[in-house]
Amino acid sequence: xxxxxxxxxxxxxxxxxxxxxxxxxxxxxxxxxxxxxxxxxxxxxxxxxxxxxxxxxxxxxxxxxxxxxxxxxxxxxxxxxxxxxxxxxxxxxxxxxxxxxxxxxxxxxxxx
Amino acid sequence: xxxxxxxxxxxxxxxxxxxxxxxxxxxxxxxxxxxxxxxxxxxxxxxxxxxxxxxxxxxxxxxxxxxxxxxxxxxxxxxxxxxxxxxxxxxxxxxxxxxxxxxxxxxxxxxxxx
Numbered sequence: 456x457x458x459x460x461x462x463x464x465x466x467x468x469x470x471x472x473x474x475x476x477x478x479x480x481x482x483x484x485x486x487x488x489x490x491x492x493x494x495x496x497x498x499x500x501x502x503x504x505x506x507x508x509x510x511x512x513x514x515x516x517x518x519x520x521x522x523x524x525x526x527x528x529x530x531x532x533x534x535x536x537x538x539x540x541x542x543x544x545x546x547x548x549x550x551x552x553x554x555x556x557x558x559x560x561x562x563x564x565x566x567x
Numbered sequence: 568x569x570x571x572x573x574x575x576x577x578x579x580x581x582x583x584x585x586x587x588x589x590x591x592x593x594x595x596x597x598x599x600x601x602x603x604x605x606x607x608x609x610x611x612x613x614x615x616x617x618x619x620x621x622x623x624x625x626x627x628x629x630x631x632x633x634x635x636x637x638x639x640x641x642x643x644x645x646x647x648x649x650x651x652x653x654x655x656x657x658x659x660x661x662x663x664x665x666x667x668x669x670x671x672x673x674x675x676x677x678x679x680x681x
Binding site: 486487496497498499500504522544548553555556557558559560 | 575577600605607608610615617625626659668669670671672673674675
């Protein structure tokens, strides 16, 4: 079945540092890929998405590129802020667009 | 007002009790989902519904049941709660016509079973 693997956290960075959170997936066919973010005490919200190979999703300074050849969708940001501290989830949606499969989440902690 | 609401937000109960968690949405979406979140395990799908007459089991449905009372309401029940059902529960919705199944989440219900 489908699966998503993302790097374990917590990832601890200083403000303005570069961020990479790795995500790889296993799926039949050509899934859509997502990054969701969960701020403390809140539900998940969509951060960015990509629906086909080589697409780049971007939002709030975060980017991720759908790499079919490496089955990856790594999240990057050039300069993190304290307000980016949250848990980040990589997810995929199968070809039938029925359900999402989530990774286990990566906690990001950014210090001033 | 929030588009996806969950009640209660927090609940403490005892082993063996019946518990119902409720979810309501004003987004007009057909699809609704229930997940549980445990530390280090991410989100696991419990049940999902594509319309009022369609209910499907997710990966961890044992010990849970659901009811889709209307397009806007989807309830999760624990018939006889046990301590390992202590978790954070999320409801989510998505639009049938969405090409990429973006889901919109409620704020969560923290359930503790003693």
